[in-house]
């Protein structure tokens with residue numbers, strides 16, 4: 549059924565990014581008519597599903613690949629998530645408190661973490677530097693059988709894990725219950741095309757067409773596809789990095805991260821209690837380049853090829869990565885992590901950096917678990933653009949690309965969209981109330 553009615557805003561994608569924006573628009577702006585379109589029959593079934601990400605609320609304290617500046621930005625967004633969820637009746641289905649720590653193993657990493665504690669400690673009042681015997685009290689399995697020197701930066705009493713699908717569903721519930729507004733969520737509505745129209749844009753879906761003055765595309769890996777089809781973001785290509793996980797019995801009580809190798813642009817593996825599979829520790833993610841925009845969906849292969857736009861600049865960027873021995877070896881090792889029969893043996897070696905006493909029989913490959921981080925390739929600078937990217941066309945159309953830590957940053961990122969949208973439509977939002985509630 550075609551609809552002539554023009555919505556103020558249409559959001560494409562019902563993951564954590566799209567639903568966070570739906571919530572902020574409904575709750576804090578004077579915009580009256582918002583629609584969200586999602587191709588599946590449930591909210592947040594792709595990368596924002598707890599099965600497909602690490603469920604970590606990233607605060608920058610244990611992520612050694614973050615600079616202090618980046619860490620503080622992420623921490624501010626993480627706080628918004630906690631402020632939002634902590635007052636909800638179903639808070640316990642969304643937020644989880646586990647201890648978390650990053651371990652430094654061996655002289656170099658131990659020195660690095662001590663130094664990091666001096667720099668980051670003043671900004672993170674809950675952060676502690678734990679020596680070996682103190683770590684043992686919190687995480688015995690990390691020390692059991694360990695010969696090397698070890699220290700940890702730890703936070704023991706904060707919300708550290710999130711069921712991002714439950715959070716997305718909560719955003720939708722809250723947004724659609726705001727009185728006096730039309731907030732529609734259309735499931736099973738796959739968008740095939742966005743086209744400029746007299747009033748803004750026509751959004752073509754499997755269930756008919758919709759009109760909107762403003763369109764926000766938060767479709768994970770597919771955002772860049774829509775952008776390219778409309779002639780935007782041609783300076784970017786995409787390297788989809790899949791992450792797989794392994795299960796072990798619940799040997800860890802909380803989250804245990806490892807120090808990042810600074811030559812590697814992908815996060816180091818960690819061990820986490822799984823909020824969806826009680827009684828298990830989940831280890832990973834691995835980092836596997838896959839030619840698809842959605843994990844386990846090979847129909848997205850042609851779409852990946854469309855946005856890859858393999859040219860000399862993409863080749864130069866990828867070649868630049870492969871020339872670094874650490875990256876080359878890491879990518880090769882991660883490919884091997886996917887090969888049945890040998891993968892558990894290979895992964896065990898890495899997992900023992902976290903749990904030295906882990907046995908092969910304890911490790912199982914987590915099937916159909918782990919999503920895709922659509923990492924952007926900057927074709928002009930010949931480098932990877934890590935973290936989120938936003939293409940604001942300035943014409944009532946935004947494209948959000950959200951690799952890690954996009955789920956943690958959902959409200960911070962949505963706030964930026966809220967400002968752009970209200971400004972463009974000549975509308976406003978209650979910034980004071982938003983600050984009071986969420987900051």
Ligand SMILES: Cc1cc2nc3c(=O)[nH]c(=O)nc-3n(C[C@H](O)[C@H](O)[C@H](O)COP(=O)(O)OP(=O)(O)OC[C@H]3O[C@@H](n4cnc5c(N)ncnc54)[C@H](O)[C@@H]3O)c2cc1C
Pocket residue numbers: 560561562563564565566585586587588591592593594595596597600601602603604605606737738739740766767768769770789790791792833918919920921949950951952953954955956957
């Ligand atoms: C292995 C792994 C571990 C991660 N761990 C963490 C972590 O611990 N903490 C963290 O903060 N982040 C983590 N991330 C990143 C996080 O999962 C993502 O940043 C986040 O889920 C992105 O949310 P999104 O809503 O932008 O995209 P998605 O969750 O991918 O949602 C996009 C939505 O758009 C819909 N869609 C796509 N195309 C169309 C179309 N044509 N029409 C209609 N709808 C469409 C999809 O169905 C989907 O629902 C991890 C990612 C991976 C892969």
